[in-house]
Amino acid sequence: MDNSKSDPEPDAVLVDKSPDGITTITLNRPQKRNAVNGATAKKLTQAFLAFESDPAQKVCVFHGANGTFCAGYDLQELDRSSTNGPRTEDSITYHGPVHGRNIGPMGPSRMQIRKPVISAVSGYAVAGGLELSLIGDMRVVEEDAVFGVFCRRWGVPLIDGGTVRLQAIVGLGRALDMILTGRPVGAQEALSFGLANRVVPKGKALEEAQGIARQLLAFPQGCMNLDRNSCYNAAYDAISFERALAFEYDQGVQVLGDESKHGAARFAGGDGRHGEFGHGKAKLTPFELHCHLQFTFGGIRTFPYYKDRHAARILLEPSMPELPANSNPQLVKKSQKRETYLRTTTGVLVFVSAVNYVVLQLEERSGFIHL
Numbered sequence: 001m002d003n004s005k006s007d008p009e010p011d012a013v014l015v016d017k018s019p020d021g022i023t024t025i026t027l028n029r030p031q032k033r034n035a036v037n038g039a040t041a042k043k044l045t046q047a048f049l050a051f052e053s054d055p056a057q058k059v060c061v062f063h064g065a066n067g068t069f070c071a072g073y074d075l076q077e078l079d080r081s082s083t084n085g086p087r088t089e090d091s092i093t094y095h096g097p098v099h100g101r102n103i104g105p106m107g108p109s110r111m112q113i114r115k116p117v118i119s120a121v122s123g124y125a126v127a128g129g130l131e132l133s134l135i136g137d138m139r140v141v142e143e144d145a146v147f148g149v150f151c152r153r154w155g156v157p158l159i160d161g162g163t164v165r166l167q168a169i170v171g172l173g174r175a176l177d178m179i180l181t182g183r184p185v186g187a188q189e190a191l192s193f194g195l196a197n198r199v200v201p202k203g204k205a206l207e208e209a210q211g212i213a214r215q216l217l218a219f220p221q222g223c224m225n226l227d228r229n230s231c232y233n234a235a236y237d238a239i240s241f242e243r244a245l246a247f248e249y250d251q252g253v254q255v256l257g258d259e260s261k262h263g264a265a266r267f268a269g270g271d272g273r274h275g276e277f278g279h280g281k282a283k284l285t286p287f288e289l290h291c292h293l294q295f296t297f298g299g300i301r302t303f304p305y306y307k308d309r310h311a312a313r314i315l316l317e318p319s320m321p322e323l324p325a326n327s328n329p330q331l332v333k334k335s336q337k338r339e340t341y342l343r344t345t346t347g348v349l350v351f352v353s354a355v356n357y358v359v360l361q362l363e364e365r366s367g368f369i370h371l
Contacts, residue, residue: 007039009029009039009040011028012027012028012029012039012040012043013025013026013027013028013040013043013044013047014026014028014065015047015050015051017054017056017057020214020217021056021057021058021059021217022057022058022059022060022061022210022213022214022217023051023054023057023059023060023061024060024061024062024063024206024210025044025047025048025051025060025061025062025063026063026064026065027040027044027063027064027065027069027070028064028065028066030065030066032071032074033068033070033071033123033124034064034065034066034068034069034070034071034129035070035071035072035073035074035075035128035129036070036072036073036074036105036106036107036128036132037073037074037077038077040074040107041103041104041105041106041107042103042107043107044106044107044108045103045107045108045111048060048107048108048111048113049108049111051113051115052113052114052115057115058115058116058216058217058221059115059116059117059118059213059216059217060113060115060116060117060118060213061117061118061120061206061209061210061213062117062118062119062120062132062135062136063119063120063121063122063205063206063209064121064122064123064125064129067122067123067203068122068123068124069119069120069121069122069123069124069125069129069132069133069145070124070125070126070128070129070132070133071124071126071127071129072126072127072128072129072130072150072151073105073106073127073128073151073156075154075156095159098110104159104160104161105128105159105160106128106131106132106160107132108132108135109128109131109132109135109160109161110160110161111135112232112236113135114225115225116137116213116216116224116225116228117135117136117137118136118137118138118139118140118209118212118213119132119133119134119135119136119138119139119140119209120139120140120205120206120208120209120210121133121139121140121141121142121145121147121196121205122142122145122202122203122205122206123142123144123145123146124145124146124148125145125146125147126146126147126148126149126150126151126184127148127149127150127151127156127158128151128160130147130148130149130162130166131158131160131161131162131165132160133147134161134162134165134166134169135161135165137228138197138198138212139190139195139196139197139198140196140197140198140200140205140208140209140212141187141190141191141196141197141198141199141200141205142187142199142200142201142202142203142204142205143187143188143199143200143201143202144186144187144202145186145187145190145196145205146184146185146186146187147178147184147185147190147195148178148182148183148184148185149162149178149179149181149182150182150184151182152179152180152181152182153182158179162179163175163179164236166178166179166195168235168236169194169195170193170194170195171194174193187199198212220255222254222255222258223252223255226251226252226254226255227251227252229251230244230247230248230251230252233247233248234247234248
């Protein structure tokens with residue numbers, strides 16, 4: 001049987017399953033900028049259902065091929081389906097009422113996926129494409145990506161969870177700004193909204209998302225997924241604060257006798273000390289200070305850090321001033337308050353607190369970095 005005749009777009013949705021448990025689902029309609037029609041909605045739903053039902057697959061990365069996440073619903077297909085022409089698989093649209101997790105116009109939009117999903121967003125994630133990106137627990141966004149309710153211009157409503165998920169993620173005020181105006185929202189603004197969780201260089205979203213997925217694989221899966229479920233229950237289902245707390249407790253105690261007991265024994269044996277995440281984050285020896293925000297002269301920035309007791313190394317983004325190759329930061333003082341001071345051979349002083357974030361300021365006169 002000729003599959004090209006029965007399915008004119010057999011590769012509209014691609015699925016790759018890695019041996020270690022990462023499923024990558026790819027929208028692949030380059031001629032439509034990954035806009036979704038009826039047939040693609042069905043394939044996308046089937047792909048997510050297959051991911052959920054496969055016990056060997058733990059985390060999903062969802063992205064669009066060819067530099068675009070998704071341009072929304074295929075309005076040309078919708079226009080054709082509204083005429084009296086012949087009905088084809090492509091022209092079948094799923095616009096029925098919500099019944100549990102039944103298929104929606106964009107496909108899996110009515111599903112709360114039962115395992116972690118990371119959306120890797122490049123190019124445009126607009127209209128129904130924005131709604132699909134919200135299926136992910138987090139969004140890794142390329143620096144030139146654009147979100148927006150572009151369907152505002154055409155009188156097409158958000159019926160794939162946009163009004164529900166967007167406000168839960170960014171708050172009602174920001175959601176209404178995007179929904180009412182339909183304006184484009186770039187990557188940096190999306191990051192400030194909380195719509196983007198990471199902003200990466202162009203072409204790097206998939207790579208970063210897969211790296212995060214590998215990090216999640218290293219954690220005890222039962223505990224992680226119970227906490228994830230509790231977050232969604234509190235956001236969408238709980239009718240009171242007390243009910244949300246009760247759900248959290250009832251879910252959490254399920255792993256106390258298994259994963260938590262095993263984890264406590266590992267910690268007692270010396271694992272995970274000093275913020276080390278083991279395989280959850282590549283073992284950082286020596287200390288690495290990751291500066292993800294551009295550092296400007298005289299400016300103040302915050303950024304995460306990870307520390308090791310014995311030595312130090314500073315990693316700078318290309319946009320930041322580089323330290324000389326012979327800087328070789330060394331541990332020079334550790335106070336009783338667990339505050340660590342690092343000094344380089346070139347005279348740069350770095351203060352690192354014991355909390356998860358450190359605030360550094362560069363003073364032009366002294367050339368020193370200090371709190």
